[in-house]
Amino acid sequence: MTRRVRLWVLAAGLLATAALYAAACTQLPGFGGSWHPYGDRAVRAALQQRTANTVSSVNFDLRAFDTLGEESVLFASVLGTVVLLRRTRDEKRVAPEPVRVPAALRRYGRLMLPVTLLIGLYVIAHGQLSPGGGFQGGVVAATSLHLLYIAVDYPALERFRPLGLYELADGAGEAAYVLLGAAGLIAGSAYLANVLPLGTFNTLSSGGTVPLLNAAVGIEVTSAVVVLLAHFLAQALEIEGEREEDRSA
Amino acid sequence: MNWWLAAACVLVVGGLGPCLWGAARGTAGRRVVAQNMATLLLCLVFLLLAQGYGRPSYADLALVVAVLGPAGTLVFTRLLGDETGARPPGTRLLTPAVLIGAPATVVPMCIAAGPGRATIKLIFIGVLLIAGGAVTSWAVRRG
Amino acid sequence: MDDALVVAVLVLVAAAATAAVLQRDPARQAIVLSLLGLALAVLFTVLQAPDVGLAQLAVGSAVTPLMILLTVRKVRQRKGRPK
Numbered sequence: 001m002t003r004r005v006r007l008w009v010l011a012a013g014l015l016a017t018a019a020l021y022a023a024a025c026t027q028l029p030g031f032g033g034s035w036h037p038y039g040d041r042a043v044r045a046a047l048q049q050r051t052a053n054t055v056s057s058v059n060f061d062l063r064a065f066d067t068l069g070e071e072s073v074l075f076a077s078v079l080g081t082v083v084l085l086r087r088t089r090d091e092k093r094v095a096p097e098p099v100r101v102p103a104a105l106r107r108y109g110r111l112m113l114p115v116t117l118l119i120g121l122y123v124i125a126h127g128q129l130s131p132g133g134g135f136q137g138g139v140v141a142a143t144s145l146h147l148l149y150i151a152v153d154y155p156a157l158e159r160f161r162p163l164g165l166y167e168l169a170d171g172a173g174e175a176a177y178v179l180l181g182a183a184g185l186i187a188g189s190a191y192l193a194n195v196l197p198l199g200t201f202n203t204l205s206s207g208g209t210v211p212l213l214n215a216a217v218g219i220e221v222t223s224a225v226v227v228l229l230a231h232f233l234a235q236a237l238e239i240e241g242e243r244e245e246d247r248s249a
Numbered sequence: 250m251n252w253w254l255a256a257a258c259v260l261v262v263g264g265l266g267p268c269l270w271g272a273a274r275g276t277a278g279r280r281v282v283a284q285n286m287a288t289l290l291l292c293l294v295f296l297l298l299a300q301g302y303g304r305p306s307y308a309d310l311a312l313v314v315a316v317l318g319p320a321g322t323l324v325f326t327r328l329l330g331d332e333t334g335a336r337p338p339g340t341r342l343l344t345p346a347v348l349i350g351a352p353a354t355v356v357p358m359c360i361a362a363g364p365g366r367a368t369i370k371l372i373f374i375g376v377l378l379i380a381g382g383a384v385t386s387w388a389v390r391r392g
Numbered sequence: 393m394d395d396a397l398v399v400a401v402l403v404l405v406a407a408a409a410t411a412a413v414l415q416r417d418p419a420r421q422a423i424v425l426s427l428l429g430l431a432l433a434v435l436f437t438v439l440q441a442p443d444v445g446l447a448q449l450a451v452g453s454a455v456t457p458l459m460i461l462l463t464v465r466k467v468r469q470r471k472g473r474p475k
Contacts, residue, residue, distance in 0.1 A: 032394075032395070053443070055441075055443040056443075102391070104384070104387065105323070105384065105388060108380070108384040112316060112319075112320075112380075112381075115316060115377070116316045116317075116320070119312060119313065119316055123309065123313065123446070126309075129306070130306035130309055131306060131307065131309055131310065131442035131443045131445070131446050132309055132443065132446050133443065135447055135450075136313075136443070136446040136447050136449075136450045137450075139447075139450035139451055139455060140313060140316070140317065140450050142455070143317060143320055143450070143454045143455060144316075146320075146454070146458065147320060147323075149327075150320060150323045150324055150327050150454075150458075151323055151327075225455060228459075229455070229458065229459065232458075232459055232462045232463065233462060235462070235466050236462040236463070236465045236466040236469075237462075237465075240469075241470075250394050250396065250397070254394065254397055257397065258396060258397045258400055261397070261400050261401055261404060261434065262400050262404075265404055265427075265430070265431065265434075266404060266407075268427065269404065269407060269408050269411060269424075269427055269431070272411075272423050272424050272427050273411035273414075273415070273424050277419070277420060277423075280420055280423045280424075281423065283423075283427075284423050284426055284427060287427050287430055288430065288453065291430050291433070291434065294434060295434075295437065298434075298437055298438065302440075304442075306442075307437065307442050309442075309446065310433070310437060310442060310445055310446055310449060313446060313449055313450060314430075314449060314453070317449065317450065317453040317454050318453055320453070320454040321426055321453040321454040321457055324454055324457045324458045324461065325422075325423060325426075325457060325461070328419075328458075328461035328462070328465065329419060329461070332419070
């Protein structure tokens with residue numbers, strides 16, 4: 001294909017998309033109206049599944065398969081980052097320069113780490129009841145660990161962060177989601193079907209598989225963010241390339 | 250629109266707006282001060298929205314900002330390092346803003362919520378906000 | 393009248409996004425970007441999507457700035473090395 005033909009194909013594709021998009025927009029319900037065809041059905045289905053947070057019900061029950069895809073995207077991108085940011089043969093690891101952090105800041109960091117971690121776990125655990133869930137809480141929990149770097153120092157973070165375990169947990173979280181889906185298959189209905197007892201509406205144990213899937217995503221996201229940031233930190237603070245310098249010199 | 254939402258609107262326009270202005274120009278230190286101020290105000294905005302919409306569970310957003318907002322500011326003070334400089338302009342506004350703003354928002358909300366678990370959560374958010382505000386404004390002042 | 397809040401936050405988001413694009417220095421851009429994240433979180437909440445707002449908040453307030461600033465530091469190291 002020549003450049004000219006490619007551009008024509010691109011133009012045709014863009015035009016068709018624009019036309020379809022414009023046509024779809026004309027049929028959209030007005031902003032702020034009271035007619036919500038999808039919302040009403042989703043809320044009804046969520047109530048049926050005794051999940052107080054409809055968004056969680058959509059993410060982890062009605063459309064749990066989509067979430068599996070999203071989780072896999074994060075998993076794959078972290079895997080890609082780990083490969084790209086690994087220490088290559090011509091790079092060496094140097095000890096980062098020690099940074100003096102004032103005592104008051106250290107105290108704040110040490111105090112806030114458990115508090116932030118607890119809030120992260122709270123957000124994960126209440127995903128089926130209130131805004132939040134595995135992703136949001138997982139990121140908060142992962143951030144809590146990095147208070148050690150931000151407010152204390154890098155060696156403290158390294159001591160409290162066994163990276164191998166987090167890499168393992170990353171895979172385990174992803175696997176748990178896939179296997180929970182298979183449980184639905186074994187129980188006889190469909191992949192990722194909500195097969196557990198639904199519990200009492202608006203309690204922590206309600207929603208059947210929703211809290212479990214939330215926990216799986218929470219583990220995966222926490223470990224994924226920790227692993228991701230670990231490689232960014234190692235690259236920025238520890239790893240220095242030597243050969244490159246020689247080559248450019 | 251009720252008074253809570255009106256107050257949130259005032260904070261967005263009169264608080265977050267100027268913070269954006271401060272963060273978009275000037276020295277790195279001034280920008281970090283503006284970012285810090287924005288996270289403090291944002292926590293109050295979320296509290297007001299939760300009350301205004303009558304959805305106590307929205308207060309979770311304020312809870313998350315109260316811990317992650319200071320963490321974000323500390324990321325900047327830690328990694329921008331010398332670039333920020335000591336005592337950037339606007340620093341002296343930080344402590345009074347959080348010391349006045351947090352009680353001025355949390356106390357009326359506690360009165361509206363009445364005694365119970367919601368009030369404890371609100372007070373917890375207020376305490377986290379003040380502690381975070383105190384530490385970050387101190388860290389920003391040091392540069 | 394509720395729309396006033398939506399309009400105010402929408403304008404804030406547009407202003408923050410424009411300001412973020414106009415920054416030249418990546419480290420300072422990260423500060424404006426973090427403010428854009430906060431504004432987006434308010435927008436999502438005002439549009440009654442607190443779950444999305446919370447996700448934006450979790451990612452945008454500390455993790456994204458940390459990743460950007462670490463990357464900037466790494467790139468500057470490489471540039472600053474004696475030739």
